[in-house]
Structures are given as structure tokens and as C-alpha cells.
Amino acid sequence: MKELIVNCRAMGHDLPDPDAWLPGGRKLRGECPSFNCQHKPTTACCMKKILYCKPDFQAQLGMLKEHCMKRGYKVIFFSKYHPELNFIEQCWGYAKCIYRIYPRTTNKEELEANVLKALESVPIESMHCFSVRSLCFADGYYHRLNGAEAAWANKKY
Structure with a gap:
């Protein structure tokens, strides 16, 4: 030092x-x-x-941010509660639950087919709900709530 x-x-x-x-x-x-x-x-x-x-x-940017910005990429760091802020993660979780219902297989083609069926079976209504839920969490974090408070507010309202 x-x-x-x-x-x-x-x-x-x-x-x-x-x-x-x-x-x-x-x-x-x-x-x-x-x-x-x-x-x-x-x-x-x-x-x-x-x-x-x-x-x-x-004011110094991090090495990753500088490296990406030199190459024309925009870097976005999500907060530590990012799974709630990213509705795609929630859709993936829904698809994983459906995938677990399918019988186990060791065949690569069957495995891939089961994954695709599980992903396609996520209803658009659920995707909409996940999107709204993510926006509610983002609003809670905007109002300086921590993770537990944002989860409580999301259930309450």
C-alpha cells in the first residue's frame, strides 16, 4: 500500500x-x-x-467494463437479487419443474426432445405473470427495499 x-x-x-x-x-x-x-x-x-x-x-471504471466498452459492448450489472428481476430465469424454473415430470433417459435425442417440450409447455400467461413479478421486484429495489422487504411487498400487493 x-x-x-x-x-x-x-x-x-x-x-x-x-x-x-x-x-x-x-x-x-x-x-x-x-x-x-x-x-x-x-x-x-x-x-x-x-x-x-x-x-x-x-470515477475509475472496472476492468471488465473498460474492456467491454472499448469493443462497443454495454455492460449491465444486475443487483444481487437478479433471479427475481429476470423473468426468463422464472420461466426456466417453471420449465425445469415440468422437465422433472418426464421419465429419466440416457438417450441424448430424447433428452433434448424432453427439454424442448418442457420449454414449449410454459404458458404465455405464466410468462406474463413472471414479467409483472419482476417489475414489482424492480420497483421495490428502486424504493430502497431489501430482498426480504421486496418479497413481502410483492406478496402483499
Whole structure:
């Protein structure tokens, strides 16, 4: 961490001296244990937090996003509750339940035929319900509900 800050200072970034002492007589540490820093943006508890709060550091895109954008692809990251937000996942779950009803087979052609029959047997009405359910979850997350609260609101309303 110290080398990183020294290199960033050499490039002209306004970062504290890694050998500096904080008010109160304690030395500025490299990082807090388990990176459990205080959540205030003005807190200067460690070098890692100071670097993390710099605007140019926060504006930096991730490697995956940069790589894809250079090639003209748009990257969309779903939230951690993405199966509820993606109605195709719900349709796939419905088709898997139907597929499990079919007898087991070791023949590749029969297996493929059973999968296609299961996928084709998902009713359009169910797809519509899954789509509405996904929109309800998305609305709950838009209103800052967590997963359990969004599920409750989806059942309630």
C-alpha cells in the first residue's frame, strides 16, 4: 500500500505522506483490519480509505467494463437479487419443474426432445405473470427495499 501511495504522489495526486503521523500521535496505517473503515467519507483512518475516497479513484471504471466498452459492448450489472428481476430465469424454473415430470433417459435425442417440450409447455400467461413479478421486484429495489422487504411487498400487493 505504501508503494502505491508513493507512486500516486509521484504522478501528482494529492495524497498524504505514508510516513505521516495523525493528530493524537498515532501513525497512519496502510489499511484497517478487514477494511472495516468508518463509513464517513471524510474519515482518514487509513491510507486505503484516503485513496478510496479520491474522486478520480471513484470515477475509475472496472476492468471488465473498460474492456467491454472499448469493443462497443454495454455492460449491465444486475443487483444481487437478479433471479427475481429476470423473468426468463422464472420461466426456466417453471420449465425445469415440468422437465422433472418426464421419465429419466440416457438417450441424448430424447433428452433434448424432453427439454424442448418442457420449454414449449410454459404458458404465455405464466410468462406474463413472471414479467409483472419482476417489475414489482424492480420497483421495490428502486424504493430502497431489501430482498426480504421486496418479497413481502410483492406478496402483499
